Amino acid sequence: MPKTDVSGLTQLGAKVDAPASPEEAVLEKVPASHAGTDYVVRFTAPEFTSICPMTGQPDFAHIVIDYIPGDWLVESKSLKLYLHSFRNHGAFHEDCSIDIGKRLVDLLDPKWLRIGAYWYPRGGIPIDVFWQTGEPPEGVWIPDQGVAPYRGRG
Amino acid sequence: MPKTDVSGLTQLGAKVDAPASPEEAVLEKVPASHAGTDYVVRFTAPEFTSICPMTGQPDFAHIVIDYIPGDWLVESKSLKLYLHSFRNHGAFHEDCSIDIGKRLVDLLDPKWLRIGAYWYPRGGIPIDVFWQTGEPPEGVWIPDQGVAPYRGRG
Amino acid sequence: MPKTDVSGLTQLGAKVDAPASPEEAVLEKVPASHAGTDYVVRFTAPEFTSICPMTGQPDFAHIVIDYIPGDWLVESKSLKLYLHSFRNHGAFHEDCSIDIGKRLVDLLDPKWLRIGAYWYPRGGIPIDVFWQTGEPPEGVWIPDQGVAPYRGRG
Amino acid sequence: MPKTDVSGLTQLGAKVDAPASPEEAVLEKVPASHAGTDYVVRFTAPEFTSICPMTGQPDFAHIVIDYIPGDWLVESKSLKLYLHSFRNHGAFHEDCSIDIGKRLVDLLDPKWLRIGAYWYPRGGIPIDVFWQTGEPPEGVWIPDQGVAPYRGRG
Amino acid sequence: MPKTDVSGLTQLGAKVDAPASPEEAVLEKVPASHAGTDYVVRFTAPEFTSICPMTGQPDFAHIVIDYIPGDWLVESKSLKLYLHSFRNHGAFHEDCSIDIGKRLVDLLDPKWLRIGAYWYPRGGIPIDVFWQTGEPPEGVWIPDQGVAPYRGRG
Amino acid sequence: MPKTDVSGLTQLGAKVDAPASPEEAVLEKVPASHAGTDYVVRFTAPEFTSICPMTGQPDFAHIVIDYIPGDWLVESKSLKLYLHSFRNHGAFHEDCSIDIGKRLVDLLDPKWLRIGAYWYPRGGIPIDVFWQTGEPPEGVWIPDQGVAPYRGRG
Amino acid sequence: MPKTDVSGLTQLGAKVDAPASPEEAVLEKVPASHAGTDYVVRFTAPEFTSICPMTGQPDFAHIVIDYIPGDWLVESKSLKLYLHSFRNHGAFHEDCSIDIGKRLVDLLDPKWLRIGAYWYPRGGIPIDVFWQTGEPPEGVWIPDQGVAPYRGRG
Amino acid sequence: MPKTDVSGLTQLGAKVDAPASPEEAVLEKVPASHAGTDYVVRFTAPEFTSICPMTGQPDFAHIVIDYIPGDWLVESKSLKLYLHSFRNHGAFHEDCSIDIGKRLVDLLDPKWLRIGAYWYPRGGIPIDVFWQTGEPPEGVWIPDQGVAPYRGRG
Amino acid sequence: MPKTDVSGLTQLGAKVDAPASPEEAVLEKVPASHAGTDYVVRFTAPEFTSICPMTGQPDFAHIVIDYIPGDWLVESKSLKLYLHSFRNHGAFHEDCSIDIGKRLVDLLDPKWLRIGAYWYPRGGIPIDVFWQTGEPPEGVWIPDQGVAPYRGRG
Amino acid sequence: MPKTDVSGLTQLGAKVDAPASPEEAVLEKVPASHAGTDYVVRFTAPEFTSICPMTGQPDFAHIVIDYIPGDWLVESKSLKLYLHSFRNHGAFHEDCSIDIGKRLVDLLDPKWLRIGAYWYPRGGIPIDVFWQTGEPPEGVWIPDQGVAPYRGRG
């Protein structure tokens, strides 16, 4: 039996239909079992896609999320479904990236969180967006995300 | 409908002739929708080219721009056209790199901005130029640009 | 004859049966011979595997441990056997990673310790966990762990 | 005025709605202007996504297509729209990859064509699919696709 | 509804207990829908582990399998479970690698198959095993597996 | 005094204005001094740029040319100026790449020549073009061009 | 019980003193259990060291051995000890590399064998030695050794 | 006409004989046009060579110089000629590296300067030298030089 | 004549027998010619080998040493011979690494020194050791050692 | 005593003045001790430099030489001195590269030889030269030289 309390979850281990929009997606959380210990959890989502609000064309991004849990951990299956729910959602790169970060902050009330969104190039010039909730707490180890910079060809 | 107010734009979604010089290029901006949130936007432009003012030969650079928006975001299509406008413009590497950074500062009045310009080698020795408007504000996450150093051959 | 006192060891140089669980594994230690000198010891364990507590499927991780010895060094063969003992153990990624770190802290009472656990992707999204016991002591050299970020394909 | 005859195109330079399925997508072609010359054209599509027919979850792939034109070139904008049309299409990895290759063969009747589809991992194990129409003609230069193998973590 | 006939499967989409040994594992197959087309399917399994028959210690390998289907495709979930079933199985590196290849040949009767097994070092010296059923058929495209060679440190 | 006869050159060592178009560019050649020896000369031009004939926007490519000299070598400064002359020239990727190869074949009548043109992505999908004049002569060593494949982000 | 017959071994699983020279080292073999199957076994030895016969200074090499077994496999622990036995042995790079290959051929009578020895630079110029017993048999898969070329600095 | 005042230069745009020694080389400077703006200029010189003062053998280095201009920029052609002038100059690695840095400091009186000299290995062990004039001024952006560490072979 | 005073050296330029142990090795020093200038000297030794004190088997390490000279530089040939003298010396990884660092500190009385020792894996788990004499002096530039982390296979 | 007969050498183990030109350099050879065995010897010279015959400026190249010995091996110290002798020699890239290859062929009468010369860029465009004496003999293993292609910046 796992140490983590999973009793409040509705999606993990069940067959869940893909949510049709970020609004419909249900992000779930579980109690963090190491209360009093400050550590970082990193999710890497190389499969993010949304829709350009001006042209209707698909956009793609590689997204990395780091956070220091307070009382809660995000449940990873619900996170996956939430990220998939942007598939038919239209938003500018800057908005979309910040919205994901803020939704997680609202859910988890973490001690600290940051999101890096590395968008595929449009017009030859990719956009990256980097946001964190503020200076991280002292004494916590937070490695660089280390995503390779875009280099064109050659 | 996008969250970002695009009503003031004249170029996005329209067919626009390439501007003939940096002076003629029209850089446009949109209101930033996450006022009060300090995040970094990165543009990577691996397709920059200008003219050497002494010899008339083309120069090339890989350019990366990071900024923390204040009230404004630069509109990305207008940025692309502005960068293309250096195609027939003559300037020294140091001047050209700093001029781009300052033009964006004038337009956006950002909380902070930096530009890294990685020029292709001339005479076997490439020049890089690195400028920022000053120490970035506390608590904002700004990853390294991570461009690979020049290594010649082998 | 080695400088390090190995007289208290029961496993090194002997044939030892693999422990069946983390609880049964015997972590051993030897006196640190450079008392008064603060240095970092790093173990890299690319062969870690445990069991998902919800599905019974195997999980895999690449784990890196850094610590500054106090009076004790962990004996490396016993560490290897301890890590192997998770082979049939079920735990969430976050719990498992923190548990290993804390077990070593209990054993060694080090001046400082951190653990990075880089889990293989499930549902397309890998989880990393980063923990340290607090701000490292001043003047000790602790390089980045430098594990490459997950990138999907292409 | 371009050397290539573009008079038969209906999508290039126009605003086109995204096709809802591969069947609805209109792949277009232009006459190849270097008749009698055997060369290879390579398209790299790192932004491919479809739907798993069993679970409804999104799948992702990095796709590379090489072909030797006969009388026709595929028009690249229509190819982009065709690939985007799989966004809500359900198919197994093997079927989907071969279907794309065969659709292009039907359109272009090329002298030779191959497709490499590098799918993101599911269950820890990615699938790649490699197909070509047969031994390439003698004396044509066809470089390796050179996509990095999947390596998990570490 | 998928093009591929999945009616004969017993494990896909169901909860299946992990098989306790390779002998107990049930490898399943589906009819290949592109009969008459010779293409290559590649599985990459970076999470393989077995037991050393002499010492009882765990061994690890990165395994890549390429095959050209005849009438059948291996069902990927059953393949995953089969590979997991070596978790408590003792075998020499050479035997284990060849056994996996032969089991798949028996199941699928493919037109051609190869397996590359890249074992983690023991005693400082890793072993790789490379086997194929014979010269591949003419005109089929089979890229290199491209696994990076072992390099020790530095 | 150099072994190579440079007496027929008009541009090398002189100040030459940049030619305004490929037609105006003067490609020059010098006698090859190792007649009877078949070797390969490779030029790598990472600074190629032309104009899209449909939109007037700049295009960029990384170009690599390999050839086996017959009686002539191309003079490298004139080659550089010729490549620069595409700066304001409009052409499709496929045409432009093949045209450069054929111009060199007309000039040099080489025993063999190939050109690889690696274009920067447009619409997320880069095009590469690979052409050679035919099967290279027996016994000549021609390494792969080895340009890294395009990978998007992450 | 392992499938491979290990009854003739004297060193595996026993404590063995390091042999003082290649002549004293005992290379052992076991019967190959997949008779009639042609596959390749690769050993990678990044820890090879010998002595320069002219100066007495240590030399280092990264060595990779590939072979197709006939009736015998080399036992890996004895191979490790054999390679260690060159530690105080003086030989030129070319001789040393070929001697190792020939010793294995004498022991195993393999269907085919090759050795690549990648020596650390002396005087700025490293030597590599590549030998195989002849053209490999048809239809056997033998990947490149893929060792990175020496590049000096930068 | 360039923004930068080049009226005081004697070498740029002229044919200049290679100086025979560092003492004879004439380093030139131009006024910096962005007075009041602190930015970094980086020169990368992968083609540096000098002579070992003990043996007369050539030495090689990859050199990277970063500085923050005060009133002056170094003119890049004169820098190239100055670096070339070490070709027949004998000096220890440490001296040579520091001498270059100090010469530039004397010329430019920069706000800050550093030099990294990455020497090719002699006796298997390369030397690197790193010097800066002191702590850089606050708020200036100075990326790592990022030169790959030496790794021998494998 | 070199700027550096080499008059006190006994080994440089002479034929010297390899010392049989670290105790017998003679480490030599020369006066540092840039007194008052704080810079870093880095030695990279990818060819280090010693003996395991428990088993007599050879161990290998990649070692990097950084120091800020006070009045003395270590003479590089004597350093090479000193490192070679560990060839038949038995010591634990942690002891051996720290001993080298301390020996250099005793010899040179440097302003600061650090050593990174990256040991080849034993039992699948490599050990790294990192030590420095304390916080480096302000305003001195000390790049990361940047040695790639161990990654097993794949 | 080495297996290789070194009795005819005049430079190895002696202090030799650097030859002033390729003509003055004395290339020496030793009898190959493995007569009847066809293997490849590779020399990698990342430190090659010569003089441009038109401008007097230094040129640099990374050079790799592969050969199959007949009766002779080139002595490596004499090869190093020969390559150093180009330091003040003026030649075009193509001539210089082929001359080195032919000089070795004259000396050694090898069964086969090739040379790859990878020159540093001039005018933004590097030249590579690849030559071999003809098709290599059957059954000899000759790996790719694998030098990374030039990529400019980014």
Ligand SMILES: [Ca+2]
């Ligand atoms: Ca950091």
Ligand SMILES: [Ca+2]
């Ligand atoms: Ca490029």
Ligand SMILES: [Ca+2]
């Ligand atoms: Ca930083």
Ligand SMILES: [Ca+2]
């Ligand atoms: Ca750090």
Ligand SMILES: [Ca+2]
């Ligand atoms: Ca990708």
Ligand SMILES: [Ca+2]
């Ligand atoms: Ca190939």
Ligand SMILES: [Ca+2]
């Ligand atoms: Ca190494």
Ligand SMILES: [Ca+2]
């Ligand atoms: Ca090849």
Ligand SMILES: [Ca+2]
């Ligand atoms: Ca990606």
Ligand SMILES: [Ca+2]
């Ligand atoms: Ca191959």
Ligand SMILES: [Ca+2]
């Ligand atoms: Ca280099």
Ligand SMILES: [Ca+2]
């Ligand atoms: Ca830094």
Ligand SMILES: [Ca+2]
């Ligand atoms: Ca190595």
Ligand SMILES: [Ca+2]
């Ligand atoms: Ca640092």
Ligand SMILES: [Ca+2]
């Ligand atoms: Ca791995």
Ligand SMILES: [Ca+2]
């Ligand atoms: Ca670039």
